Amino acid sequence: MAKTRNKAEIKAAKEQAKAARKAASKQRRAQLWQAFQIQRKEDKRLLPYMIGAFVLIVAASVALGMFAGGITRFTLIPLGVVLGALVAFIIFARRAQKSVYRKAEGQAGAAAWALENLRGKWRVTPGVAATGHLDAVHRVIGRPGVIFVGEGSAARVKPLLAQEKKRTARLVGDVPIYDFVIGNGEGEVPLAKLERHLNKLPANITVKQMDALESRLGALGAKAGPAAAMPKGPMPTAAKMRGIQRTVRRR
Structure with missing residues (x-):
């Protein structure tokens, strides 16, 4: 039975x-x-x-x-x-x-949305710093090292980037730290080229080192208090196609 x-x-x-x-x-x-x-x-x-x-x-x-x-x-x-x-x-x-x-492009939260849809072994923490004007800094850990991506007004975002780099440098030692601002101005990275730009960065650390970095930087975020809130502006209209994008990639 x-x-x-x-x-x-x-x-x-x-x-x-x-x-x-x-x-x-x-x-x-x-x-x-x-x-x-x-x-x-x-x-x-x-x-x-x-x-x-x-x-x-x-x-x-x-x-x-x-x-x-x-x-x-x-x-x-x-x-x-x-x-x-x-x-x-x-x-x-x-x-x-x-x-x-x-x-x-140009909508609040667009860079965070694009980062969360990256293909590959990227560890994304959106909104590690933000302003009341919907500017934000997002942290990415990958084979290149630690990458900070800013979106919003460059004049307001750059001081945030400098602050996050300074805080992070104390913990990561010799691990490279990169930063850039999303936009179409001089020295900025267009949203559509974000993934390509990240993939062009050299591989400086191993996956095991990425895990250790993620733990250390997670502790840094906990000591600093609650994570910075993501901009509460409208998320990209394109975010509705997130599942569709993943389906296209799988096919």
């Missing part, structure tokens, strides 16, 4: 897991379709670029297959269709991402 019951429980668990996977897959497809519809309405060049890339790659594979002849003809054509669909999807993903960042 016990064995029969165990088999039934295992079977039920498998069916439940299968149903959960199907539901998750259906949700991802729905999110992608929603993202495509939103982008298609806002970006009139999206469909021509996607269709053009697909047709061009398929036509090239057909021509190459006809020229090669034999069995190669029957392998190149399906390969061209798959490759064309993949390139069309990449075009959609890239243009959708640019649109998201364009909408978010």
Whole structure:
């Protein structure tokens, strides 16, 4: 009886897991379709670029297959269709991402939102310092070291950055500390190029050192009192597409 019951429980668990996977897959497809519809309405060049890339790659594979002849003809054509669909999807993903960042740019909390959506082993602590004018400084720990990202008025943010760097330098020793301000002015980093800018920084520390740094800096935040509140201004409209972005990346 016990064995029969165990088999039934295992079977039920498998069916439940299968149903959960199907539901998750259906949700991802729905999110992608929603993202495509939103982008298609806002970006009139999206469909021509996607269709053009697909047709061009398929036509090239057909021509190459006809020229090669034999069995190669029957392998190149399906390969061209798959490759064309993949390139069309990449075009959609890239243009959708640019649109998201364009909408978010200039809004309070946009840098924090972008940092929390970074790909890779980054440890993000938003709002380690802030002003009443919705300016904020966010801390990132990664392979380059400690990075402070400021958003808001450069005149108000730069003193905050200097203060956080000074406090942090006492704890981190020789670990490099970087800082920059999000914006389109001279010496600033545009929001859309934030991830690329971070990835260009050299790797100076190991993942194990990152863990130690996170613990030490967490203790520093606790001693300083409650964390600075994030700006209470409107979060980026693009934040609504956060789940969609993650879905696109997974696909």
